[in-house]
Amino acid sequence: MNSPLATQPLSQAADLDSFWMPFTANRQFKARPRMLQSAEGLYYTDVQGRQILDGTAGLWCCNAGHGRREIAEAVSRQISQMDFAPTFQMGHPLPFELAERLAEIAPAGLNRVFFTNSGSESVDTALKIALAYHRARGEGTRRMLIGRELAYHGVGFGGISVGGIPNNRRAYTTLPHVDHLPHTLDVQNNAFTRGLPAQGAELADQLERLVTLHGAENIAAVIVEPMSGSAGVILPPVGYLQRLREITRKHGILLIFDEVITGFGRVGAPFASQRWGVTPDLMTVAKGLTNGAIPMGAVLLDGELQEALMQGPEGQIEFFHGYTYSGHPVAAAAALATLDIYAREGLLTRAAELEAYWQEALHSLAGHPHVIDIRNTGLVGAVHLASRDNAPGSRGYEVFERSFWDGLMVRCTGDIIALSPPLTIEREQIDRLVDILGNALRQTA
Template identity: 40%
Template sequence: MTSVASLDSNLPAAEDLHDWDRTHQLHPWAAMDDWRGYDHMMVDSAKGIYLWDSAGKRFIDGPGGMWCVQIGYGRREMADAIASQVMTLPYTSPWTTVTEPSAVLAKKLADMAPGDLNNVFFTTGGSTAVDTAIRTVHFMNNRLGRPDKKIVIAREKGYHGSTYLASSVTGKERDKSRFDVEKRLVRFLPDVNPYRRPEGMSVEDWCDEKVADLENMIAEVGAENVGAFIAEPILCSGGVIVPPEGYHKRTREICRKHDILYISDEVVTGFGRLGHWFASQEVFGITPDIITCAKGLTSGYLPLGACIISDSVMERMTDPDDSVLFANGYTYSAHPVCCAAALKNIEILEDEKILEHVRELAPHFQERLRALRRFDVVGDVRGMGLLGCIEGGAKTLAGERRLGAMLDEVCEEMGLLVRPLINMAVFSPPLVITRAEVDEMFDILERALEEVTRRLSDA
């Protein structure tokens, strides 16, 4: 594709845009030792599973944006649906009005969600969906006269967002942080990654130990003080960690026994990433009390999230003799244009049978992924659906810390983007990726691992 800037001499040059970006824009997770010294890729255009930079070089988008571009880039149907809603009704206050897109979308999400999760609170993204879930736990227990039942049990390597409450329950390791979190609110369970189990321990015994971690934490803190357990079905930003089989069902039962709400954070796994609308019940056999979602809800075309709450929780929050407000909301809750985008996105996923495509393609994707174990530099590969992670050979964070960055650098040279995470690289390509494109992606990964191996041996 030809750069837009190259077609019009009046538009700023790529060099100017890079300079303005470095000088004036603060990016997420910016390194503060040299905050104007970074050099991010200038993405100029996109189509399908591919991105083009300002020089016209094409890249496979391995991370799928930020785990979110399910239907791929450049969908005219999405542009038309968004434009139509802008011209019909670009905004109205969610405090006092309802719109057709938000009402239809709420009904669709309730129909997709398992069990009695029939109540949809729209948010601006995943972080605010998690905040809403935690505030729901607080509201319910205050309403029930249990003001101490507020602690959230979360997991090491779990990621739940960047807002204050969401970041407080995030267990993804931080080498250094200057941010505060609400430490009184949360307790963390040890890593559930089967790759970390002691040598000689079976996966079944590891699962027993991880389930016992939850039971022991509840006993230590006191069930009367624990309001919720929050868990991603797969710990994606922590390195695509798939807990051992049976873990989710057993932890769900423990939560039910102690009247602890189970929050399933499906911000990444929802909307087809594992071949289903939601993974909680269809893949892992559980019905949570609350599901949070975002990302694939609109395939990244516009920002939107949702907190889906069960009838049983809502009933415990209400009191006919107390008209107190559920004072939680955002100016852009249930934004009609974002809801219209989500409806069109869901329509595309349905009409093109993309969820079925994921289920058909996933075995080949995972087979190609597992074949990467043959490289000495690789310690583990893991994934599910169209999710994958390559981890370096050392089992400690202090191992080959350069692997993620090196693999990212070499893959980029070869026309593939991955997401480096210290000694890991993760990927979650658009769900519309074809079998041939999967092979193209893994062929590049194999060549990149060969080159990284060579560079490490020469170092």
């Protein structure tokens, strides 16, 4: 049966009060709801029948576009055959097969996979693996975790602690033994750079300062997003990630890449670590793993880390951690079907093929009102707007809302408009995206 929202005017629709929406100004939204009803290819359709070009791949996750029948059929077959199976002291074939498939496309050496249900869970899992690894090797003093300002690592207590977005942290208790590197956003020196900014690699040397302050023997891991998506597409300066790798390796500190957003083709390679030539010790993924169809995440790690925990009696649990739905059969079926699509259609590298066209199209917006920076890499981009006096974020929200009612879905992070269309986008849709966004920029005072 259709939802009441699909058949009635919004004023007559079901009460909107019961659902407390995540990361949403609920009162603002419910005053003028934006309701999506269906999706196919590059477009959503709202409850009024309007087509909305998806400029964000859902929420950075629908990399192969919407309505992929192969995924739906795989899910249907699996849920009919076996809806659930535990992976505590039991097993079923699909997560083992999926782990092998992921290891085949991952950076060399990241050949062990721990399954989760989201990016947030993946981050907390990776942090726990890092701490357990050092303890198993007799270096239990390594308890400190290093994150970065403006980073987003999900909403678990571990993730918000190493994360660096103030509003995600200030209302909650965070973990002890955490410090932060400075962020790499430098509009003054790098505005309108095409691709990775040339200046800023030296910011990685701040890790040496933290090592001196806390002692290498006390630091377990450094976690960074290769590209900070949720903070507004903050790109790594040329050489920055390489420098982090050098410093962490020198001091025996594990390096974790949070590739929840950058994974599965977003920046032009299967993973950002491959695009930019830096292999971490652990890597978190989610979102594009199942094309957003079923919640699933994972931690990919160097096999040596797992081996360090394979000590003691054979019947002893080595890592006291996991989730009821780790390696869920239906999620694994969705992920395997998704990987088949990526491989068959060449989507894991397609962003590199479209990057030049995408870059030129985005930078054509440079002369529009209030635009102070444009950033891009692969098939991701940001249009950074000047903030209004005493009303930060209001200009970005207006552009976001105007774009929606004109037929384009974008993301706004404060006064930054973030773009990450499905990897199936064509040049015609890129042009349409830029036209709608440009019109919204012109209309916003």
